[in-house]
Amino acid sequence: xxxxxxxxxxxxxAGIDRAVHEPARLMILAYLSAVxxxxxxxxxxxxxxxxxxxxxHMTRLEQAGYVSIKKEFVDxxxxxxxxxxRQGKAALRSYRKNMMQVLKELPC
Amino acid sequence: MSGSEISQVxxxxxxxxxxxxxxxxxxxxxxxxxxLLVRLRLQSIAxxxxxxxxxxxxxxxxxRVTYPRVGYAKPxxxxxxxxxxxxxxxxxxxxxxTALVLLVQGRVMSRPAWLALMPFATGLFIAGFHFLWGIxxxxxxxxxxxxxxxxGGALAxxxxxxxxxxxxxxxxxxxxxxxxxxxxxxxxxxxxxxxxPQGATxxx
Numbered sequence: 001x002x003x004x005x006x007x008x009x010x011x012x013x014a015g016i017d018r019a020v021h022e023p024a025r026l027m028i029l030a031y032l033s034a035v036x037x038x039x040x041x042x043x044x045x046x047x048x049x050x051x052x053x054x055x056x057h058m059t060r061l062e063q064a065g066y067v068s069i070k071k072e073f074v075d076x077x078x079x080x081x082x083x084x085x086r087q088g089k090a091a092l093r094s095y096r097k098n099m100m101q102v103l104k105e106l107p108c
Numbered sequence: 109m110s111g112s113e114i115s116q117v118x119x120x121x122x123x124x125x126x127x128x129x130x131x132x133x134x135x136x137x138x139x140x141x142x143x144l145l146v147r148l149r150l151q152s153i154a155x156x157x158x159x160x161x162x163x164x165x166x167x168x169x170x171x172r173v174t175y176p177r178v179g180y181a182k183p184x185x186x187x188x189x190x191x192x193x194x195x196x197x198x199x200x201x202x203x204x205x206t207a208l209v210l211l212v213q214g215r216v217m218s219r220p221a222w223l224a225l226m227p228f229a230t231g232l233f234i235a236g237f238h239f240l241w242g243i244x245x246x247x248x249x250x251x252x253x254x255x256x257x258x259x260g261g262a263l264a265x266x267x268x269x270x271x272x273x274x275x276x277x278x279x280x281x282x283x284x285x286x287x288x289x290x291x292x293x294x295x296x297x298x299x300x301x302x303x304x305p306q307g308a309t310x311x312x
Binding site (some may be wrong): 080 | 180
């Protein structure tokens with residue numbers, strides 16, 4: 001591979017979606033991509049994130065339009081349901097593709 | 109995220125909900141109710157009882173017991189049409205294996221012989237569902253319950269010596285007790301492992 005071509009691959013890194021790239025957010029999106037919906041407590045238990053941490057990452061993902069948040073009451077107990085949006089799925093796919101491209105060319 | 113990683117996450121989600129033992133308890137109650145309803149000549153409502161327990165009572169129990177402790181997640185499940193097709197396919201396979209047994213015995217045209225082997229066919233049918241759930245959750249207990257259901261059906265036929273009522277009674281009482289006991293053990297473990305969180309669980 002020519003240095004120019006390698007440089008082009010590394011350029012992809014600059015375009016990596018930072019909303020997805022952060023490990024905790026990537027973990028949240030990965031879980032949400034595997035389910036139809038999940039609540040706050042389930043994600044906190046599965047990811048091991050603290051409530052405050054999870055809450056701030058959820059807000060960031062919601063602002064990016066990758067996650068939709070719906071609040072409801074079940075047996076008078078509040079439940080916050082999270083769902084990955086179509087935009088979120090596309091962002092996760094594109095992130096995966098970009099990272100694969102970069103990592104494939106990295107010398108070990 | 110690769111397909112296999114997503115499958116692993118899906119499996120973890122199913123296992124998180126499946127560990128409460130409530131499904132086994134519900135199935136145990138249904139199986140134990142079948143001989144009782146037949147005895148009371150109320151077998152026609154057995155289906156209604158099963159639907160009410162699975163579709164109404166089980167979700168209510170999960171809302172009160174499971175989700176406040178481990179959280180709620182709705183796994184991506186196949187369409188209802190696929191589940192129905194699987195059940196029909198399993199029914200055909202169970203009856204096919206039963207027909208094969210009768211063919212070997214040379215009694216494939218005998219109605220009493222078919223009726224006597226119904227607990228065997230039912231055991232295979234239930235085993236198929238537990239086997240599928242074992243694959244979907246990778247839980248050893250579902251594979252064990254599948255094996256016991258298949259073997260239990262055959263054993264009930266042998267013990268009943270040709271009587272459908274006795275065979276079905278033995279199978280449903282035996283397997284129902286096992287399912288109920290499994291569910292109670294799992295629920296006890298679940299409740300001690302996941303005490304109900306104090307205060308608010310919803311900080312979002």
